[in-house]
Amino acid sequence: MLKNVKTAIFDLDGTLVDSMWMWKTIDIEFLGRYGISLPDDLQKEIEGMGFSETAVYFKDRFGLKESLDEIKHEWNRMAFDKYQNHVPMKKGAVHFLQQLKDNGISLGIATSNSRELAETVAKVHGLDRMFDTIITACDVRAGKPAPDIYLKAAGDLGAHPDHCLVFEDVPMGILAGKNARMRVCTIYDEFSADQEEEKRSLADYYIKDYEDIKFGTYEVLKND
Template sequence: MNINFNLVKAVLFDFDGTLADSMWMWDDIDIEYLGSRGIALPDTLQKEIEGMSFSETAIYFKETFHLDDSLEEIKADWNRMAMDKYIHEVPLKTGVLEFLQLLKSDGIRMGIATSNSRELVDAALKSLAIQDFFQTVTIGCEVAAGKPSPDIYLKVAERLQVRPEECLVFEDVPAGILAGKRAGMPVIAVQDNFSDSMTEEKKELADMYINDYNEMIRLWKGGRTRRKQ
């Protein structure tokens, strides 16, 4: 499918692995969190929890690993373990800032649809100094079902007051790509080292695949009719 960038009124982004180079740290956190309880990290864990909201993931951990901690305690531990990494160790992916600036200059509305917690994504956006680009940030816990259900992307479109077909989604994993497609939106898959093993699946599911946002900037400029000044 060819994406008509002239029809796009809003761009919707996943956060981890899409805007921020942060997926690596969640594997480290899972290893540390489970290891402190004498549990080895299952090889299939990341695929099992792919797309789940923060709360859905906590439920999965509690039930799968028979944890005594409450759901709130589990989430509080994850927030504590991740906060310092988000503030000090997580960078933007290549070309993100320049692409956000380009979208803003073109009058494009922007929103985030993330499975992360409100505390972490707000802290990360502030640390990366990109919070002012986005008119809305929606987390998975605010909708009935996490990705691959379309709920979160439909909610972001509603908050931005645009129709689903006027949106363009950026995602890094298959569950997120499916969520965008099921919402009736074109989806561009973004390369991420964490999901390199899923590259072919991502290419099959998405309308387009990019290696970085510098590539996207060239595509956007070439695919939109520029207004004469």
């Protein structure tokens, strides 16, 4: 998997940290204030959208009177304590990141989350000392599945797409990596368990957790 890899770029939520569980709760509480029930299609509709894109979507779909900045500020407020105190790293992630650093592989984060929350959880787990760049979808023109965020991360790290390996947990993120002409390893996450077949059809590699890489038990889904 790591052959010819000079740069590894990671999605954050559901990929590096186990955080997807909390967003449904936040969406239910947030929309409940307006007397709106959580639509069944919401998560699929917003998958891959950046923080600002999602705010636009919520404002338009649900007719919210608040400004985009007010909506984003409230989401950050609602999620801050969870990211600071209740969001763990994925199993084996810290060891794997250190292995990459020890082997001279540059590291980037490419997340659809807000910079405030990304930097909070990165600091909590010491990722700010390991990663060379953190890019959010708000830093580029279009969120996932557009390739912009991965190309921006690679550009910041001086890396060619051919030498980049992306780690993602949902189909829109996998497509963003593939659209950037990079190889993609997808990781199991309970939140996207119902998308396993689609994830496997799109990605180059599959892991249950990062210990699969440590022990060589990862799955090769496409020939290099």
